Amino acid sequence: MTDHDVRVLDESEFRAAHTLFRGALHHPPAPDDTWKLVRESYEPGRAFGAFVDGELVGTAQSFPSRLAVPGGAVVTNAAVSRVGVRADWTRRGVLSSVQRAQLRGLRSAGEVVATLRASETAIYGRYGYGVATRFRLLRIDRRQAAPRTRPAGRVRLVDGESGERIARGLFEELSPRRAGTIARWPAWWAFNVRQAAAEDNLKLAVRSGASGDDGYVAFKVTPGVHDATDEKPTTLSVLDLWARDAEAWADLWLFVLGIDLVAEVTAFGRPVDEPVEWLLGDRRACRVADVADETWLRLLDVPAALAARTYAAGEPVVLGVRDTYLPENAGSYRVAADGVTRVDDAPELVLDVDVLASAYLGDVSFSTLAAARRLDVVEAGALARADALFAAAEVPWCGTYF
Numbered sequence: 001m002t003d004h005d006v007r008v009l010d011e012s013e014f015r016a017a018h019t020l021f022r023g024a025l026h027h028p029p030a031p032d033d034t035w036k037l038v039r040e041s042y043e044p045g046r047a048f049g050a051f052v053d054g055e056l057v058g059t060a061q062s063f064p065s066r067l068a069v070p071g072g073a074v075v076t077n078a079a080v081s082r083v084g085v086r087a088d089w090t091r092r093g094v095l096s097s098v099q100r101a102q103l104r105g106l107r108s109a110g111e112v113v114a115t116l117r118a119s120e121t122a123i124y125g126r127y128g129y130g131v132a133t134r135f136r137l138l139r140i141d142r143r144q145a146a147p148r149t150r151p152a153g154r155v156r157l158v159d160g161e162s163g164e165r166i167a168r169g170l171f172e173e174l175s176p177r178r179a180g181t182i183a184r185w186p187a188w189w190a191f192n193v194r195q196a197a198a199e200d201n202l203k204l205a206v207r208s209g210a211s212g213d214d215g216y217v218a219f220k221v222t223p224g225v226h227d228a229t230d231e232k233p234t235t236l237s238v239l240d241l242w243a244r245d246a247e248a249w250a251d252l253w254l255f256v257l258g259i260d261l262v263a264e265v266t267a268f269g270r271p272v273d274e275p276v277e278w279l280l281g282d283r284r285a286c287r288v289a290d291v292a293d294e295t296w297l298r299l300l301d302v303p304a305a306l307a308a309r310t311y312a313a314g315e316p317v318v319l320g321v322r323d324t325y326l327p328e329n330a331g332s333y334r335v336a337a338d339g340v341t342r343v344d345d346a347p348e349l350v351l352d353v354d355v356l357a358s359a360y361l362g363d364v365s366f367s368t369l370a371a372a373r374r375l376d377v378v379e380a381g382a383l384a385r386a387d388a389l390f391a392a393a394e395v396p397w398c399g400t401y402f
């Protein structure tokens with residue numbers, strides 16, 4: 001398939017790109033008042049468009065962000081979003097052309113990684129994106145839950161404006177402690193918190209302990225329907241919850257589980273290792289409704305990404321990386337406890353860059369990937385060495401939907 005004409009969009013084209021993207025997701029164009037807010041999230045130089053005979057047929061853009069990696073460092077991260085191809089131009093290589101331009105553009109701009117949320121799992125692997133974190137969707141029968149403990153600190157409801165300020169401060173302090181988290185851009189807060197608080201009944205509650213504010217929860221209650229023809233329970237959705245320590249974390253959960261008239265508490269996008277069940281008197285009140293792929297990670301600059309994270313103790317391993325879209329990443333890397341070097345040595349494990357991305361944050365081991373035939377094992381002993389080096393102290397998790 002030949003390349004389409006792909007270029008960076010200028011400001012006058014942002015709205016058409018947004019309309020195209022919404023159309024690809026079967027939504028109507030954003031109304032004028034919403035567009036004012038959305039417009040702020042299009043930054044110059046970050047939106048791409050594909051054209052055929054001068055007509056826009058495909059688009060993708062990214063938000064400026066950072067990704068926390070194992071060991072505590074953060075790297076530049078392009079949070080890729082708003083990918084769409086007009087329905088009458090799909091399966092003609094338009095997205096592939098856009099991806100080629102976007103990956104090259106992001107790498108040239110010095111971005112170390114890109115991350116995205118995939119609408120469908122078949123799309124992004126070919127461009128070098130691998131699933132690097134997962135999340136859980138919880139459904140808790142609140143009346144059955146019977147929490148085992150009582151709050152230790154104070155949780156207070158705050159209004160949208162001061163709540164957003166406190167939440168932003170806590171999020172920026174706390175989130176980078178966990179590998180897989182990303183920095184949020186101003187428009188994320190404007191859209192997901194400020195607008196949601198003003199127009200969509202989003203509530204914020206802040207927890208404070210001995211040393212001041214140490215966690216917050218953003219949630220929304222949808223009142224139930226109780227009449228002769230319809231019956232829907234009142235549900236509370238936990239949308240965002242961050243805490244400095246286990247005590248603050250438990251208090252925030254106890255707070256939402258204690259809100260009157262709510263029949264069901266749901267939480268979308270929570271970490272797979274979050275011990276909510278253990279807070280409850282009846283652990284069966286908490287159902288894991290789903291465990292799904294969260295972060296799709298693209299290592300744009302493999303040497304920089306490998307150098308940014310730390311490794312656990314263990315013997316070195318030589319990885320052979322393949323990368324079709326950014327061939328400068330291809331080659332052998334010797335990964336050791338004290339760092340990574342590019343080498344000419346024969347690789348012991350050979351893998352595509354999307355598979356390396358899946359192992360990068362430590363969510364899945366090389367042994368698991370090998371068992372699923374996602375990598376070639378040249379030297380059998382290398383698997384255990386790679387597993388030991390890349391092992392993560394904590395399950396990676398992002399926690400930011402975009």
Ligand SMILES: CC(=O)SCCNC(=O)CCNC(=O)[C@H](O)C(C)(C)COP(=O)(O)OP(=O)(O)OC[C@H]1O[C@@H](n2cnc3c(N)ncnc32)[C@H](O)[C@@H]1OP(=O)(O)O
Nearest residue numbers: 024081082083084085090091092093094095096116119122
């Ligand atoms: C980060 C985000 O924004 S996620 C949102 C993504 N957008 C959407 O889901 C909106 C609806 N879908 C679309 O707009 C389009 O179908 C896209 C963007 C997903 C794909 O665009 P296309 O221009 O059709 O992709 P393109 O033709 O370049 O496809 C390249 C390859 O991927 C395959 N492919 C692309 N999309 C899909 C899909 N949804 N399911 C299965 N295979 C797919 C194609 O078959 C092709 O395979 P081939 O090389 O073996 O022939």
